[in-house]
Amino acid sequence: xxxxxxxxxxxxxxxxxxxxxxxxxxxxxxxxxxxxxxxxxxxxxxxxxxxxxxxxxxxxxxxxxxxxxxxxxxxxxxxxxxxxxxxxxxxxxxxxxxxxxxxxxxxxxxxxxxxxxxxxxxxxxxxxxxxxxxxxxxxxxxxxxxxxxxxxxxxxxxxxxxxxxxxxxxxxxxxxxxxxxxxxxxxxxxxxxxxxxxxxxxxxxxxxxxxxxxxxxxxxxxxxxxxxxxxxxxxxxxxxxxxxxxxxxxxxxxxxxxxxxxxxxxxxxxxxxxxxxxxx
Amino acid sequence: xxxxxxxxxxxxxxxxxxxxxxxxxxxxxxxxxxxxxxxxxxxxxxxxxxxxxxxxxxxxxxxxxxxxxxxxxxxxxxxxxxxxxxxxxxxxxxxxxxxxxxxxxxxxxxxxxxxxxxxxxxxxxxxxxxxxxxxxxxxxxxxxxxxxxxxxxxxxxxxxxxxxxxxxxxxxxxxxxxxxxxxxxxxxxxxxxxxxxxxxxxxxxxxxxxxxxxxxxxxxxxxxxxxxxxxxxxxxxxxxxxxxxxxx
Ligand SMILES: Nc1ncnc2c1ncn2[C@@H]1O[C@H](COP(=O)(O)OP(=O)(O)OP(=O)(O)O)[C@@H](O)[C@H]1O
Ligand SMILES: [Mg+2]
Numbered sequence: 001x002x003x004x005x006x007x008x009x010x011x012x013x014x015x016x017x018x019x020x021x022x023x024x025x026x027x028x029x030x031x032x033x034x035x036x037x038x039x040x041x042x043x044x045x046x047x048x049x050x051x052x053x054x055x056x057x058x059x060x061x062x063x064x065x066x067x068x069x070x071x072x073x074x075x076x077x078x079x080x081x082x083x084x085x086x087x088x089x090x091x092x093x094x095x096x097x098x099x100x101x102x103x104x105x106x107x108x109x110x111x112x113x114x115x116x117x118x119x120x121x122x123x124x125x126x127x128x129x130x131x132x133x134x135x136x137x138x139x140x141x142x143x144x145x146x147x148x149x150x151x152x153x154x155x156x157x158x159x160x161x162x163x164x165x166x167x168x169x170x171x172x173x174x175x176x177x178x179x180x181x182x183x184x185x186x187x188x189x190x191x192x193x194x195x196x197x198x199x200x201x202x203x204x205x206x207x208x209x210x211x212x213x214x215x216x217x218x219x220x221x222x223x224x225x226x227x228x229x230x231x232x233x234x235x236x237x238x239x240x241x242x243x244x245x246x247x248x249x250x251x252x253x254x255x256x257x258x259x260x261x262x263x264x265x266x267x268x269x270x271x272x273x274x275x276x277x278x279x280x
Numbered sequence: 281x282x283x284x285x286x287x288x289x290x291x292x293x294x295x296x297x298x299x300x301x302x303x304x305x306x307x308x309x310x311x312x313x314x315x316x317x318x319x320x321x322x323x324x325x326x327x328x329x330x331x332x333x334x335x336x337x338x339x340x341x342x343x344x345x346x347x348x349x350x351x352x353x354x355x356x357x358x359x360x361x362x363x364x365x366x367x368x369x370x371x372x373x374x375x376x377x378x379x380x381x382x383x384x385x386x387x388x389x390x391x392x393x394x395x396x397x398x399x400x401x402x403x404x405x406x407x408x409x410x411x412x413x414x415x416x417x418x419x420x421x422x423x424x425x426x427x428x429x430x431x432x433x434x435x436x437x438x439x440x441x442x443x444x445x446x447x448x449x450x451x452x453x454x455x456x457x458x459x460x461x462x463x464x465x466x467x468x469x470x471x472x473x474x475x476x477x478x479x480x481x482x483x484x485x486x487x488x489x490x491x492x493x494x495x496x497x498x499x500x501x502x503x504x505x506x507x508x509x510x511x512x513x514x515x516x517x518x519x520x521x522x523x524x525x526x527x528x
Contacts, residue, residue: 064485066485092484092485096485099478099482104475104478104481105485107425107429107483107493108405108425108429109403109405109428109429110289113497116495116496117486117488117493117495120496121486121494147289149403149432150429151282151285151429151436152282166486
């Protein structure tokens, strides 16, 4: 039986000033995360789906103690998350977070230095740090760029560089915030291989994404967030076959499904029915 | 900035931090003590040879030298004009002032060429390692490393903002230029604040709760042959510059 790694019980979080904003603009809610309860077991592959602004990034930042919940409880490995300095250091060295914007986490002068940052903070020996950095760079296909500064990379390469920085920490739980956005198909495939390999080795992964295919093909379980609330949590297959749920939470287009939508799209693009292009 | 950093990362001397620093320190001493414009020319010629050996791209190097040197050269004008405030206001050409100014400019340009050689051949992170070996305060070095990265991010944000503005307003004319600059600077300020908050989270997420950042540093190696060249070149140059005073 898989043991429980991380669990959320009735967790709510509001950004400072959120209440005032939501009073004027109801669409911007006071709570970015609102009474969320779910748990992640060791070795699980979970996708977090949700429309823009539904709270995916906020949820991930709560998972490694970067944000403090306003109410509710977060447990790590069976006990309440220790928020003392040493406790947080321990949690963060076991829970790796890949940010949505790679520039938020690339701050060293060279790629090698950047990837080495986490392992150095973990207090590892130089030889071990070097070994981990080389391994992470190899996995992400960036070995030959180790001595270059991050600003010469394209967005997709920065994303892979940021991922290398997290992989080098060898976390027990990996939080990936829209890792495939902006990656080319080859890099995406490589990333999926890395993710699958890690899960096989017992690492748990939580991926926030808008990509239903990723959730369907890779994730065993799926969390669906809707305006900060947990709309559903369960096996991916079950979630993905629930068209109503996907539409209600803004994860699937309504317009394109109906023939009316197809005709409207055809009128807009002038190409005839999109799905039948080349086959009149 | 970007081109300097890129040149440094691709330079043949990128791993020779100590040797390059010694070489440039020696050349800088020669540059500030040249007795004549001709000697300045010789130092400059020597630096140009080194630029070629190090594989620094010429065009970028000379362009930066021309811009910086141009600013310095402007100072020749006020120094070579004398003013008499008598019963009659008079302007005249001051020969000694001109000669002093020309010598000062020669020294400044020689010094600039050496500084540019250093930054085009030594990546900034390597310079920081050297500063650490020289016992610069840890906090200052950490700050320098983060500021270095931030400068590039802000530069990138700023050029993106300007391009986006140019797309929408055509981007032509002085009025548009000033407008774009003002808007860009204001937006940049907000972005810088947000970014600092996000970078703080980024650092914290990698197991650094107290905010200290430990950077990986390759140990500095010094090889005998490059070291002797780094010592020899300035020594030969200095011997030639001061040959009169040294008695040969
Ligand atoms: N720094 C912040 N300050 C105030 N409010 C914020 C901040 N970051 C996010 N929010 C608000 O919190 C809510 C959830 O944001 P979050 O970034 O977690 O959404 P998301 O699901 O990751 O969206 P996306 O798909 O666009 O990345 C949004 O309503 C947003 O406006
Ligand atoms: Mg997000």
